[in-house]
Amino acid sequence: MMERAMEQLNVQLNRLTRSLRRARTVELPEDNETAVYTLMPMVMADQHRSVSELLLNSKFDVNYAFGRVKRSLLHIAANCGSVECLVLLLKKGANPNYQDISGCTPLHLAARNGQKKCMAKLLEYNADVNICNNEGLTTIHWLAVNGRTELLYDLVQHVSNVDVEDAMGQTALHVACQNGHKTTVLCLLDSGADINRPNVSGATPLYFACSHGQRDTAQILLSRGTKYLADKNGITPLDLCVQGGYGETCELLIQHHSRLFQTLIQMTQNQDMKENMLRQVLEHVSQQSHSQYHRILTSLAEVATTNGHKLLSLSSSFDVQMKSLLR
DSSP, X not given: OHHHHHHHHHHHHHHHHHHHHTTOOOOOOSSHHHHHHHHHHHHHTTOHHHHHHHHHTOOOOTTOOBTTTTBOHHHHHHHHTOHHHHHHHHHTTOOTTOOOTXXXXXXXXXXXXXXXXXXXXXXXXXXXXXXXXXXXXXXXHHHHHTTOHHHHHHHGGGOSOTTOOOTTSOOHHHHHHHTTXXXXXXXXXXXXXXXXXXXXXXXXXXXXXXXXXXXXXXXXXXHTTOOOOOOTTSOOHHHHHHHHTOHHHHHHHHHHOTTHHHHHHHGGGOTTSOHHHHHHHHHHHHTTOHHHHHHHHHHHHHHHHHTTOOOSOTTSOHHHHHHHHHO
């Protein structure tokens, strides 16, 4: 049934296109539902002249929402980067702030896909950068999650609150740190983003960076003086690094907070800790210097002795000693 409908639509579209090329007068179907599916492929291909001619003497509602997600043709143009059709639709009265069933505006889609020209035109026609979708995501969130720093620089001057939160209390800085977008993080911090802002569960941007082992964004935060804070359940950035086996990020935390070295050593007594991940982290940290290697072995020896374990030899390989200590 669907295949036949698509075949009929393609036949109709081909006829319309041929007629337009022959300079014949062509009119859109009167009902919006049929008309919108006639126009959509042209909008996606940015065939603005063909779209313009079809709309010229038509009563088509340019804000007509169609499909399962109830998007307008302006959504389609913004999503595909069809800037000429986008401008045409805006001039015809398309609403730049119309939200689909998920709450997304054309500006959200343009930001998500990095459509710079479409974003600029939407802003020119007063698209609201502060509108949230159903999950609380704004335009700045979409740019941050995908690391679109160049567009972010253009947008921040239009944003009233760079720390706007989504439904989970997450800011653009949270998601940029989590995804490892260094330049985006720098842009947000330079624009006044709160470096220690917790989400609803108490997780800060540093927490988010460590949860995915993003050493580079964690480095930026630590160099800017971010606080080392646990979430509401008492889980710390170090806990996350060890759980994920993120040795480089763990090493970075210890460099900035020396007390965390002993915390790391004490984790060897935690029966709930994944042994392979902990060993992976300890091995990485030990390889940074000869002194660090011996410091770890000595500290582990003290823990083992305290807990009734005995080292066979400090001269045996690190791997053998590590397995013995973590049993």
